[in-house]
Amino acid sequence: MMFGKVLKRNEEQAVASWVNYLNQVRLDRLIEGLNNQNINFSDAINILDSTMAKINETIIERNRGGLKGMHGFIAEVAEYGVENAREQILGKMPIYKWVNDNGPADLIRDGVEIQQKFVNSGNHLSLQAIKQHYGDYPWFLDGVRKYQIPSDHYEKIKYLLSITEKQANKMPTSDGEFSLKQWKEVHEFFDSEKIKFSDIEPSKLSYKDVQRDQIQETIELEKYSINETDKSIRKDLYDKSKPTLKQGAQVAVASAVIEGGMTFATGIVKKRKSGKNIKEFTTDDWIEISKDSGLGTLKGGVRGITIYALSNYTATPAAVASSLCTASFGIANEANRYRKGEITQEEFLLNAEILCVDVTVSALSSVIGQAFIPVPILGVVIGNTVGTFVYEIAKDNLTKKEQQLIKQYLEELQEYDKNLDKKLEAHIIKLQEELRVYYSLLEKAFSPDYSIALEGSIQLAVSLGVSEKELLNNEQETDAYFN
Template sequence: MAVEKVIKSNQEQAVASWVNYLNQLRLDRLVEFMQNQDLNLQDSMADLDKAFSQINDLISSNRGGEKGLHGFIAEAAEVGIGNARENILGNPDKYTWLNDNGVSDLLRDGVELQQKFYQSDLSLRAIAAHLEKYPDYISNGGKYQIPKDQYEKIQELLSISKDEANKMPTSDGTFSLKQWKMVHDFFESREIRISDVEPSKLEYKEVQREQIEITIKNEKHSLKDTDSELRNQARKDATPTLNEAVKVVGVAAALEGGTALTLSIVKKKKEGKNIKDFSSDDWKEIFKDAGVGTVKGGIRGASIYALTNYTATPAAMANAIVTASFGVAEQAHLYRKGELDETQFISNAEMLCLDASISAISSFIGQAVIPIPIVGALIGNTVGTTLYKIAKDGLSDKERELIKSYLDDIETLRANLDRQYQDLVAAIQKEYETYMLILEKLYSVDYMKAFEGSCEMAKLCGVPSEEILDSKESIADYFLS
C-alpha cells in the first residue's frame, strides 16, 4: 500500500508539475519576445535616424535643385521607413537605396524600383518618359513607384466606366473628366498595367523639404504605437486560455483515470486472481475506480490550472490543496454516515493535510534541485514522501520533530529567497526604465536633449559630478585651461 500511495502521489504531482511547466513556458516566451522587441524597436528607430541624416545631407547640398530635391528625399525616406516597418516586426531590412542615378532608384528583396514623384499628371508622364528610354524595364522585372495619394487616385479613376465618367459632375472639383481620360489613355495605349505600378509609403506632400521632418517624427510615433500593440498582444497571448485549460483537464483526467485503473487491477492481482478469472463484479469495481479517478483528475487539472494562473499559488501547493480537499471530503462523508467519530475525523483530516503538505514541499525541493520539468518534482516527491513515511511509522518523536524542523527551515529559506528575488527583479526593472529614458534623450535629434542625456548617462555610470562637462563654462574651462 505504501508503494501504491507513492505512485498515486507521483501521478498527482506530475499533473501539477506539468501545469507549472505550461505556465512557465508561456512566461518564458513572453520574456523572450519582450527582449527581442526591445532590439526591434531600437533597430527601427535607428533606420529612421539614418534616413533623416541622409535627407539632411541632401537638403544641405540641394541635390536635384528646387524641382528635383523632393525626389531624392522620397528615395531616402522610402528606404528608411520601409526598413523600419520591417524591423519593428522582427524582420530583416528589405530596402536598399541604390543612389547611383542608374535605371532604378531602389531595390526591395531583389525587385528593382523606379520612383516617380511628380506633382502633375499623377506622375504618369514621368513613367512614360522612363519607359521610352528603357522599354524592357517592366519585362525585366522592374516596377514603378509613385506617391501613395496619386496611386489611390489612379485606382479610383480606373474603376469608373466611360458611361459613369460622362455623367459625373466636374464643377465641384472632385472629378476631372480630362484626368480620367488621361489615366485610361495611358494604360490602354501602352504595355503597362496598374499592377506594374505600386504606391509609395508616403504621399507627395510628405516628402517636401519643409515637411519631411514632421513625416519622420510621425513615423516614429506610428512605430511606437505598433510596438505597443505587439507587446500588448504578446501579453495577451501569454495569459491562460480556455483551450489550454481544456487540454490540462483532459490529460489530468486520462492520467489519473489510467493510474486508478492500473492500481485497481494490481490490487485484484495481489488478491491472487488472474486477469482472465476476473468476474463481472471485479470489472465493475475496477471501472468504478477508474471512473472516480477520471473525474478526480479532471477536477484536479482544472483546479490546479485555475489556482496557479489566477492566484499566487505554486503548482505543488495547488495540488496539495486539491488532494487534501478530496481526502477531507471523503472523511466528512464517512463522518456523516457515522463510520467515524468526531475525534477520528479531525485526526484523519489533519494527517491527510500533513501528507499533502509533505508531498508538496518535497516536490518543490526536488524541482529546485533537479531543474528538469516534471522529473525533479517526481524524484523530490518520491524521496520526501518515503522519508516522511519512515519517520511517521518508525522513528521516535524527537527524530520526527527534527525532520519536520528541517523541512520547515527549507520552506522558510525558499520563501525568503523568493522575496529577495522579487525585490531584485523590481530594482532591476526600475534601473532599466531609468536607463531607457536616458537612452531616448541620448539619441534624440534635438542636440540639447542629447547633451542632457549624455550628462545623465555619465552620472548613471558612476562618473563623479565634478568630472562631467555639463555646462558651457565647464566645457570651456576643460578645453581652454
Template sequence: MTNEKDNLAKSNQEQAVAAWVNHLNQIRLDTLLSSLRRQDTNLRDALRSIDEAVRTINLEVVFTNRGGVKGMHGFIAEVAEVGVGNARSQVQGQGAVYQWINNNSPVDLVREGLGIQQKFVASGGRLGLGAISEHLSKYPDFLADGGKYQIPLDHYEAIRALNDLPAEEAGKFLTRSGDGPSLKDWQRVRDFFADGSVSIDALEPSTLEYHQVQREVYESTLGAERNSLHSTDRSLRDEAYQQSRPSLRQAGTATATAAAAEGGAALVLALAAKRREGKKFKDFSEQDWIDVASATGLGAVQGSVRGVSLYALSNFTATPAAVASSIVTAGFGIAEQAHLLRVGKINELEFIQNTELISLEASVSALSSVLGQILVPVPVLGAVIGNTVGTVMYRAVSTSLSEREAALVERYAQEQRELDAQLASEQQELLEALESTLTDYIDLLERAFSPDVEIALAGSVELAVELGVDSEDVLDSQEKVSAYFLD
C-alpha cells in the first residue's frame, strides 16, 4: 500500500512537470496568436490612413485646386505627412500620432502635442529657409511656444550637411557654380543660423522629399508607401514568430525545473522510506545518508532527461506534454527491466509481461492527465487531479481480479511453459533425425560419384532407390543396361 502511494506521488510529480512545460508552450503560442491578431488590426488601420490621405488630397486639394499651381504641393505635403506618419506608427501598433490643422493657423500639423509648421518651398534656391524667416517674422513666438519647422527630407539633409561643413572645407570642395551645393549655398545657410534666432534643432525632416508630393506623383508616392507598409508588416510578423519559437534558454529552464522537481520528490520519498523503517533523522547512519543522496541524485538526473525530452517532444513533434512524460517514464521502466534481464534476475517472458504493464500504466497516466486538464482547465492542477483519479481507478480495477481469474492466468502461463518444453523436445528430435538423414544422404552421394566405376555404379543404384525411383527402372543388372542402350 505504501509503495502504491509513493508511485502515485511520483506519477503526480511527473505529470505536474509535464503540465507545466505544456503551460509554458501554450503561453508562447497564445502570445504569438495574440500578436498576429493585433498585427492584423495594425495593418488595417495603417492602410486606412493611407487611403484617407489619398481621398482627402483628391477631394479637398486637387479637386478644389487649393493653393493653385504653385501652392498646391504644400497642402498635398501636409495631408501626405499626416497619412504616412500615422500609417508608419499604426503598423507598429502605436496608434495615430498626427493631426491636420486645416484652418490657416500658425500651425499646420500637430504631432503628439507638438505644433509643426511645414515649409515645402524650393523657389529662390534657399531650401525653404526664406519661408521660415517670413513665418517667424509674422509669428515671433512660434519657436518660443515650442513649435517646430518641418521641411522636405532632401532639403533638411542638404541644410544639415552645409551647416556642419567647416569653412576651410567649404572653400576647398564647394564651387561657386555648377551642379550640387555651391559655396553660395553654404554661405546662405551659415548666415541664416548666424543670428541665433533659429537653430538647426528647430528644423526637422519630413518623411517625404520635395518631389514626392507634387500633383503628378503623390498617388504613386502613397502607393509605394502601401507596399512599404506590407513589407514592414511581414517583418513584424516574422519577428513575432521568431520570438515564439522554442529556445535553448527555455529548454534549459524546463530541464532545470524538472531536475529540481524530480530530485526533490526522490529526496522526500527516500527520507520517508527510511522513516518507515523506524529510524529518526538523528539516528541516520552514514550509509543511510548515502542512500538518500544516491536516490536524490538519480531522481535529478532522470528529471533532467525528462525535462529536455518533454521540451523537445512537445515542441518539435506533435506530442502532447503528458504523453511525452509517459513515454519517458515508460522508457526508464523498460530500461530497468532490460538491465534485470541482462543480469539474469528475470526471464524473457517476465521481461515482456513487465514492459507491457509499464507501458499500460504510462498510457493510463497520460490519458488521465489529458482528460483531467480538459475537465479542470487550471494549469498543472487539472493534470494532477486527472492523473490521481485515473491511476487510482486503474489500480482498483487491475487488482480486482477474482481468484478464479487469477488461477486462469496462472494456468495459462503454466500451459505455455509446458508447451515451450514440449516443442523444445520435439525440435531436438527433429534435428537429430535430420542430422542422421543428411549423414546417410551425403554417404550415398560420395559413393555415387566415386572415381571407382564399380563403386559409383553401385552407389548410383542405391541413390536411385533411396530417392524413390521404381526398381524396374533402375539399371542394376547387365541385362537391363544392354536393353536400355542397345534395344
C-alpha cells in the first residue's frame, strides 16, 4: 500500500514538475531574448551616433561637395547608417558598406553595388543625373546593380508612370507639384533609355531628410523610430513568454493520458495480486478497471489544467498546485463517504487532516528534491519518494512526540524557504538598481561628446573603486600624464 501511494504521488508531482519546466523554459527564453535585445538596441543607437559623427567630420566640417553637392555625400552616409541600424535593432548583421572612393558605386548592400543620385535641380526627379552617370558607365546595369534616388522622387515617378497623359493634363499645377511637362519627361526617359523602372529603387530617406540643416533631426527621428521598434520587439518577446490556452490544453491532455494510463496499469496489477491471471478477468473486472481508468483520466485532465493555471496566473508553485488538486479530490471523496454514512464526522475530519498533511509532505519533499537534484522531474520524483517514505514510516511507527518534531521541522523548513525568497528578491532589486546606474555611467563614458565622455569615465572609474588620486579629472592633467 505504501509503495502504491508513493507511486501515485510521484506521478502527480512528475506532472507538476513538467509544468514547472515548461514555465521555466518560457521565462528563460524571455530573459535571453531581452538580454540580446539590450545589445541590439545599444548597437543600433551607436551606429546612428557614429553615422552623425562621420557626417560631421568627413563631410560638413570639410565642406565636401560644396553647398550644392554636400547633401549627396550626406545621403550616402545616412543611408548606410540608417539601414544598418534598422537591421541591428532586429538582431541582424549590418548589410550596407559605404564605398567612399568617388567611383561608379557609392554603396554596397549584400554584394549589390548601388549608385545614389539625390538631385533636385530642374525638377527632373534625379533622372537626368542617372542618365549622365549611365552615359559615363554604360556597363553599370550589366549584372546586379541599382540606381537609388530619394524616396519622394521615387514615389512621384511611380505615380506619373501609373496615369495617362489625359489624367496628367487635368492635375492641378499651380502648386508646382505636378506638370504635364514632367509627366512627358518621365515617360520619355523610360521609353527611350535602356534603363528600366525596376533598375531604380527608393532610398529610405527623402531629399529633404539629407540636407545639411536637416540631417541632425533626421538622425534623431530615426533614433525615436529605433526606440519604438525596440519596444515592439520587447512586447512581442513578453507576449510569447505568456502562458497560452494551447499549451494549457496540451498539458491537460498529457496529464489525463498519464494518470489514466497509470490507473489502468494499477488496476490490472491489483487484480493480478488477488490471484487472477489476465486471461481469467471477467467482464465485471474489465468494467471496473475501465471505470477507474476513466475517472483517473478525468482527474488527470483536471489536474493538468489546474496546475498550469495556478502556477501561471497565481503565485502558486507547481508542486503545491498539484498537492492542492490532490487534497481537493481526496476531501471530496471523504465528504461523499460521510454523506453516505460510511464514516462518522470525527473520521471525516481526521481523514481530511491526514490527507492535507500527506500532500503537504509530498509537495515539500518534491521541492527539496528538485533543489538538491536540479534535473527536471527526476529531482521531484526522488525527493517525493524519500519524503513520502520517511513520513509514512514516521506516521505509522513513531510516537506522537516524534511526529510533532518532524512536523515542526517541516514547518521550519517552509519558514526558512520564505525568508530565503524575501532575501533573494531584495538582492535582485538591489542588483537591478546597480546595473541601471552602471549602464548609465557606461553610456556617458562612451558618449561621442568628449566632455560628457570624460565626466562619465571619471564616474565609472570611481564606481569601480579606482582611487581619486589616480584619476585624470581635466584636460591639463590628461596632457601632463601623456607628456
